[in-house]
Amino acid sequence: MEAQTVAKLIVEEVICRFGVPVSIHSDQGRQYESLLFSEVCKHLQIRKTRTTPYHPQSDGMVERFNKTLATMLSSYVSENHRDWDESIPFVMVAYRAAQHESTGYTPNMLMLGRETATPLDIIYDMPTSWKQVPSHKWVWILTDRMERAHNLVRKQLEGAILRQKHYHDMKMSYEQFKVGDQVYVYFPQRKTGCSPKLTSYWRGPFKVLAKVSEVLYKVNCGRNGKDQIIHCDRMKRCRGQVLRGEDPDLGLESLELGTSDSSNVPIDQEDQDDDFGSSSRNIEVTDELVGDRRPRRERRAPTYLQDYVQD
Known part of the structure; x- marks a missing residue:
């Protein structure tokens, strides 16, 4: 190609x-x-x-047809799978004569204004008196059929598109980003010699340079730091690591410089000398630091184990 x-x-x-x-x-x-x-x-x-990179939903109609074609070919190709290209014309004859779910018409009717003759029509041939049309009226009849078919398809497609969009949006979660945000970008590329189960496909963090549309962003995630247009479903926000007891609202700079309020809190000399001897006091301090954000589970000794030691 x-x-x-x-x-x-x-x-x-x-x-x-x-x-x-x-x-x-x-x-x-x-x-x-x-x-x-x-x-x-x-x-x-x-x-x-x-389309945006690694986002086949942008040309979903073509990709969906490729899946349908591959499914139909899998029923006709031989065991060695070497003659699949020779079966394409015959498979397409069946596809063009099949009624489409969204439009309600066959591709032959929408393109030609009539149904093509199939071997079944030749076997069970209708009387010529039923199918004969005067030659001078054919152009008018063909135009009328095309107009009526396309009008009905437009009305039916409108509902089908809204229904498909509704089910598509139910599975999507579009997160909004701002210019300057640090994000990770999903690259579904497998590395040779690496297990796909243990490979992380998220790279970054990268910087959001501009907002192109409601779902597209310009990110410097290309080769050698070049800009790329990325769909938001391949992005997730890079959040700073917050340890237990730290304030998540504090910036990274204040944590690195040691200017947070927690650094100015005096430590009780008695708590340092006892070397965490009292487990109950440790639990109380932990609950005070954690608060309602992340409570710790209290471990209890099983009733059937008498020699259980709680750390």
Whole structure:
């Protein structure tokens, strides 16, 4: 897959058949980000947009179709899996003749205004008197079918899109960030020789440079510190480490310089000399430092163990 091959196929198979599109939305593959592809879009006045890295939801319709196609191919390919490319045209015939869940129509009806003939139609052929249409009325009938089908699809798609967005937003948690925040960025890249279960895919911390939209941010997490546009579901806030007994509202600078209020509290000389001899006093001090934020569990000796020693 090279930039020259992709540009040639788009021009010959898409533009020459269906016309010049207003925009082309793709992932950040090198063949789509090359200078050749950019020049083609520039001369044809096509607006080029791209997805954010490692976020396939941006072109979810294409990715969902790829999953459907792979599922259908898995039922037809042979055991050696070497002839899957030869089965694509025959699988697509079945896909174009199947009714779409969101639209309620087959792709053949929406593209051609009619259903294509299948082997089943040839076997159970309808009488010609039922299917015959006068030739001078065909253009009008075809246009009328296309308009009625597209109007019904637009109404049905509106509800389907809202329903799909509702279920999609139920699983998402969009956290808002500000310029200058320290964040970790998720990079799902496996390292050779490392176990995926023990590998941490969060890198950082990085700095948020700008807010592009409600869900997109510019972060200096690229190679050599270059800027990248990152979706918020791949980001999480970098929070400072707060030890037990410390105030979480204090800044890191005050903790490093030792200017917090806890450093000025005098320590009882009697508590230093007894070397934590009293367990009850230790529990009281711990509860005072922790407060309501993180109470400690009280450990009790089991009734069936008489020799249990509490530390």
